[in-house]
Amino acid sequence: MKQVQFSAGTAGGKSSQTPRLQDDFYEAINADWLKTAKIPADRPATGGFQVLVENIEKTLMTDFAAMEAGDKKPDNSLLIEFLKYYQLAADFKQRDAAGAKPLQPYLKRLANIKSLADWQAQLKDWLLAGLPAPFDLDVDADMKNTKVNALFADAPGLFLPDKTYYAKDNQNGPQLMAVFKQMMQQLLTKVGYSKPDAQQILSQAIAFDAQLVSHVKSAEEAADYSKMYNPQSFAEFTSHSKEIDFASLIPALIGAKPEKIIVTQPKFFAAFDQLVTAENFPQLKSWLIVNIVRGLTGYLSNDLRITSGSYGRALSGSKEAMSQQKSAYYLAAGQFDQVVGDYYGRRYFGPKAKQDVHNMVVKMIAVYKKRLQQNDWLSANTRKQAIVKLEHLGIQVGYPDQIKPLFKQFKVDSNASLLVNALHFAHLTIVDRFSKWNQPVVRTEWEMSANTVNAYYHPFRNIIVFPAAILQAPFYSLKQSASANFGGIGAVIAHEVSHAFDNNGALFDEFGNLHNWWTESDTAHFKKLAQTMVTEFNGLPFAGSQVNGKLTVSENIADAGGLSCALEAAKSEKDVDLKAFFTNWAKIWRTKAQPEYLKLLLAIDVHAPAKLRANVQVQNLTDFYTTFNVKPGDKMYLAPEKRVNIW
Structure with missing residues (x-):
């Protein structure tokens, strides 16, 4: 399975003096946070994504502790099995006594x-x-x-x-x-x-x-x-x-x-x-x-x-191992991911927010459709097929309507060890997976739990998925302005839509089939445009090394298309505030990370470092220059002929 996920890529944020936003937009917007933010000892990084992860972790651990104490009641049998497994994982007295x-x-x-x-x-x-x-x-x-x-x-x-x-x-x-x-x-x-x-x-x-x-x-x-x-x-x-x-x-x-x-x-x-x-x-x-x-x-x-x-x-670069209780939570929540996600989604993600985000997705797709219709470099036939693909794009928001049937098979044996239970569940999962060979694909099946702070596009299914966990501030909030929301979750949504037309997603048709629906000349032109994105990022210095433009090109194309599309959507609102739009874009990427983690991600991550995702993409947009009075001579200034615009 190939998910194209939104999050990853980190920034160091080591500057001790606040720069002008015309010279370093990311550092200027996040200056106060970067000065005070501390990386937890048991994590490699902290920031917009990570803080949400930590908050969800605390919320759910508190809720599950209350259930174990009898102060809350689990509302279904699957959650009861999860709690039994969680108790096994947290029973370090028994685990230590059993040893190896x-x-x-x-x-x-x-x-x-x-x-x-x-x-x-x-x-x-x-x-x-x-x-x-x-x-x-x-x-x-x-x-x-x-x-x-x-x-x-x-x-x-x-x-x-x-x-x-x-x-x-x-x-x-x-x-x-x-x-x-x-x-x-x-x-x-x-x-x-x-x-x-x-x-x-x-x-x-x-x-x-x-x-x-x-x-x-x-x-x-x-x-x-x-x-x-x-x-x-x-x-x-x-x-x-x-x-x-x-x-x-x-x-x-x-x-x-x-x-x-x-x-x-x-x-x-x-x-x-x-x-x-x-x-x-x-x-x-x-x-x-x-x-x-x-x-x-x-x-x-x-x-x-x-x-x-x-x-x-x-x-x-994490300095310490997780505490016993926290490690038990992640081990159990990982095994029962959809069960935990279902609880989180239904408990903490309301129907009003779900409908609001769904409406935003529909609006973003409409903006994308308009942009495709007005595209000046695609031939008529390729443009028509791109719109067909967009019209077939599946939308999934919040949490799935049903948990995978597999989880009904997960019955915990409290008299057996944690390892025996884990391997039994692994066996059930593998048997279930092989049983799906030559069977119809369930296009609507979720592959990311609702308590995951991320989003993804699945090219084989042509769907975009937005779990409940990412649908909160700073990405999205009913309390934020529409412009700020478009700079956060709006850009995330359009990023995932853009993956349908990045250098990988463009290879798949409206049904997710690997099928060339492009003309030869359009393909050649698109490859040239993709190469400009490779060139824009390739070799940028970061964390004592350099960005690999070829490794990160798909995500960079999606970032560029997503931010540009979200900007257009924000500008269609009556109370548009472009400062709020761009500011929130920079805020969602704020990150502090250990040096070791930065080196690892530069080597293997398809996402560019967070700071560069924030800074480089805005340099490609004319509205950024007019909104913040960025001029030649400023470090954030990029000459018009060097700006990359694909979608």
């Missing part, structure tokens, strides 16, 4: 596997149990027939965040790998391996990880959706391995032999037979051990939980 014991059956199971053939014999049950493998099979909408779900095959993840970290000239790579080694050495010994065995397992696992690097995509390569669709026949795909019997495994998982498998990383599967071999099994087995221990120790004792998070904290 809940993990031992899975490590014993792996220890008894002596060869690749042994592993192959139980591979179906292994995958259905949610245990790691050096490949990934998933079910999602067929990108060229999105009415039906197809089988996808993908490569596994690496130990480091991206393949670029393994490059010889990347100084962060060796430092992070050292942290990873230290963490895994500690975890392996804590769960029962001797120090020599732990060292050998870790050495072999890292060797296998290193073999994967040259065959998997970087974040920049993965950002190109057109390269995801590589259908292979059943015979072609199953021939990729002499050792793994894909021809038997796949029908056992999905119940039939598929005509095709959509391969997202063909280069990886072309090399699969050289990576997964009988001779290489010791390294693969160690890789499996490391991934099992790394992935599951967060469900065990507090000591193991804290240790297993040390690598993540090094990546993000």
Whole structure:
């Protein structure tokens, strides 16, 4: 599944002196906040998005504590099961007493596997149990027939965040790998391996990880959706391995032999037979051990939980692990995400706000339609098809009408460990996912919970989704002016609409099918325009490094189109206040982040840093210059011929 999300990208905000807004709009608008804001010790950043996350966290934790105390009543059976799971997660007395014991059956199971053939014999049950493998099979909408779900095959993840970290000239790579080694050495010994065995397992696992690097995509390569669709026949795909019997495994998982498998990383599967071999099994087995221990120790004792998070904290720059109660909340809320989201949406998001936001979405789409009708660089046929796509755009606001049926299967066994319950739920989820193969796609199904501070566009379904959590100040409030709301949630809405026409979204038609509806000349012209956006951001200095314009181009196109469209909508209001519009745009991006987190996002995030999202996009709009009297010589001034306007 490919969601195109709105949030991410952060800014440091280290300036000690307030600049003129004509020289640094973001810093000037957010000056007071940047001077006083503090990053929580257990988080990598704070800011517009993060503060909302923290507030929702506090609200829901308070409500759930009241339910556990009997002061509030859960209003449905699904919420009761969530609370039981939350209680298991928060019972650190029991978790500490059990230590690593809940993990031992899975490590014993792996220890008894002596060869690749042994592993192959139980591979179906292994995958259905949610245990790691050096490949990934998933079910999602067929990108060229999105009415039906197809089988996808993908490569596994690496130990480091991206393949670029393994490059010889990347100084962060060796430092992070050292942290990873230290963490895994500690975890392996804590769960029962001797120090020599732990060292050998870790050495072999890292060797296998290193073999994967040259065959998997970087974040920049993965950002190109057109390269995801590589259908292979059943015979072609199953021939990729002499050792793994894909021809038997796949029908056992999905119940039939598929005509095709959509391969997202063909280069990886072309090399699969050289990576997964009988001779290489010791390294693969160690890789499996490391991934099992790394992935599951967060469900065990507090000591193991804290240790297993040390690598993540090094990546993000967070100074401390989350408290026990907070970590339990996030673990449980993550498992029961739609149940928690349903409670939040119905309890804290009223029908008046839902209707108001829906009306704003409809208005934004109408503005977009008008802009497409008046577009002067698309041919008539392409313009017509773009409008058809816009008219088919699905709108989802607040929270879904129904929770996924899967959650009705989640029954907590309070006598079993947290880990046993978690893996049981993982099994149910995986079985449910494979059961959807060759079944109709449910276009209206939500893939983000209502308590998530974000929004997304789904190109395979041509829908935009706005969870309740983001529909509050500073993004949106009935107490804010219409202009401020357009500079916040209005820009978010139009950003998601713009994703339907960014360099990736433009490849998909009104039904979400990967289908070229552009003329050849229009495609060529659009690519030139997209390149101007790449150029505008590429190489901009930030956090001791530079922005990758190609990695971030889709989000930058969406930001530009979204802000421009929201501006037009704001200007159509009688009481338009462009200062409020632009000011709120800068406010929603205010962020402080740890240096480590900034470096990580620059390497892997498809979003540009928040400060640059705030500053660069306004430089492309004439109304910004007239509203704030920005003139040549000011640092925010960009010559008209350099301003980028696509949608």
